[in-house]
Amino acid sequence: MSKAAAQQSSEDPILQWVTFKLDNETYGINVMQVQEVLRYTEIAPVPGAPSYVLGIINLRGNVVTVIDTRQRFGLQGTEITDNSRIVIIEADKQVVGILVDSVAEVVYLRQSEIETAPNVGNDESAKFIQGVCNKNGELLILVELDKMMTEEEWSDLENI
Amino acid sequence: MGHFMKQATALSHGPQLALQSYLDDLLFDATEGLQQVEPQPDELSAVALDGQVQAEEPAVAMPLELADVGVATEAFAHPLVQVHRPRAAAAPLPAQTDGRPAWADEPFECLLFDVAGLTLAVPLVCLGSIYSLQGRELTPLFGQPEWFLGILPSHSGNLNVLDTARWVMPDRYRDDFREGLQYVISVQGYDWGLAVHQVSRSLRLDPEQIKWRTRRGQRPWLAGTVIEHMCALLDVAQLAELISSGAVKHMASAAAGATDK
Numbered sequence: 509m510s511k512a513a514a515q516q517s518s519e520d521p522i523l524q525w526v527t528f529k530l531d532n533e534t535y536g537i538n539v540m541q542v543q544e545v546l547r548y549t550e551i552a553p554v555p556g557a558p559s560y561v562l563g564i565i566n567l568r569g570n571v572v573t574v575i576d577t578r579q580r581f582g583l584q585g586t587e588i589t590d591n592s593r594i595v596i597i598e599a600d601k602q603v604v605g606i607l608v609d610s611v612a613e614v615v616y617l618r619q620s621e622i623e624t625a626p627n628v629g630n631d632e633s634a635k636f637i638q639g640v641c642n643k644n645g646e647l648l649i650l651v652e653l654d655k656m657m658t659e660e661e662w663s664d665l666e667n668i
Numbered sequence: 669m670g671h672f673m674k675q676a677t678a679l680s681h682g683p684q685l686a687l688q689s690y691l692d693d694l695l696f697d698a699t700e701g702l703q704q705v706e707p708q709p710d711e712l713s714a715v716a717l718d719g720q721v722q723a724e725e726p727a728v729a730m731p732l733e734l735a736d737v738g739v740a741t742e743a744f745a746h747p748l749v750q751v752h753r754p755r756a757a758a759a760p761l762p763a764q765t766d767g768r769p770a771w772a773d774e775p776f777e778c779l780l781f782d783v784a785g786l787t788l789a790v791p792l793v794c795l796g797s798i799y800s801l802q803g804r805e806l807t808p809l810f811g812q813p814e815w816f817l818g819i820l821p822s823h824s825g826n827l828n829v830l831d832t833a834r835w836v837m838p839d840r841y842r843d844d845f846r847e848g849l850q851y852v853i854s855v856q857g858y859d860w861g862l863a864v865h866q867v868s869r870s871l872r873l874d875p876e877q878i879k880w881r882t883r884r885g886q887r888p889w890l891a892g893t894v895i896e897h898m899c900a901l902l903d904v905a906q907l908a909e910l911i912s913s914g915a916v917k918h919m920a921s922a923a924a925g926a927t928d929k
Binding site for chain 1: 807808816821
């Protein structure tokens, strides 16, 4: 790598994002926070759990809480299909699963390609939109997983 | 989001009645205190309901030949028309003491457009470009206010599109107003655009034709009303500034607080 290229790389790093679909829109999450992607498996409901928790799954002997991503994003619920996936992520020092309609691909984005999203919503959910990016003719909505829940909610998850 | 692409003609006369009532309210504000003889409100309603408002022929400043422009099918929306007439600063010009914006010192050109049957006028100096929504979908974002329709990728960057009808007549808003939106008009200097049903024509307005609002209050984006053309004049630069500055979030909070009480 030439010196100029190295300098450009450090100033404008390339980031990898795992993209998934919800309600025909494409979202991206930082690949560094994704541990694995699972086919849909039975989710055991947890009595008394918050509404944004679908339940728990057994992942090779470990209990993983699965979050209702649609509810979190203010979307209506939908049927589970063959494309439904549970993405195991690490956020706020916890390992949790997020249920999505489908997982698409891994895309490479330069930092400079990411544009800020409009900041006009008072809704809590608006805070976890990290930015948007045009890629391959469609608009990706980049999600900041750590902000997907408040500190209190992350804390509650630990106790489920 | 195919419903955006339905034809504007799908709107029934019902919404038009509601809109006429809204316009009547605006005109009532505007005509308060005027001493000259004016038509009775019933006459105003009847004229507008028939869609027969015919003012004297305006000086057409810039014809919009939208029908001759092909619809882009690329990833980015290309402007059908570059509306903006350059001026020194993109930020809103300071208003004069009588509520008249600086761009209205002299006769100025306006674009007329329709939103759910209501005709609105905006000064060309505040406008950027006109984009067609035909064959395009807006990308919605969760957690945003209802008046945020979504993002339209355009050649000059992402355009945040607002639901104009919900802004100008929130109390009379109906969900079917979101149907048949055909164009997005961008605001010069901002990454915001207004979704509209139809772009009509341009005309030159004399500042004296307009009843200026001296107190913008809760509607700083409403510059005044043009009785001759039965339309409201929007200060879209103020509207975009209100949104971009984040002030609109405080307004929403205040409104919610007032409702709670």
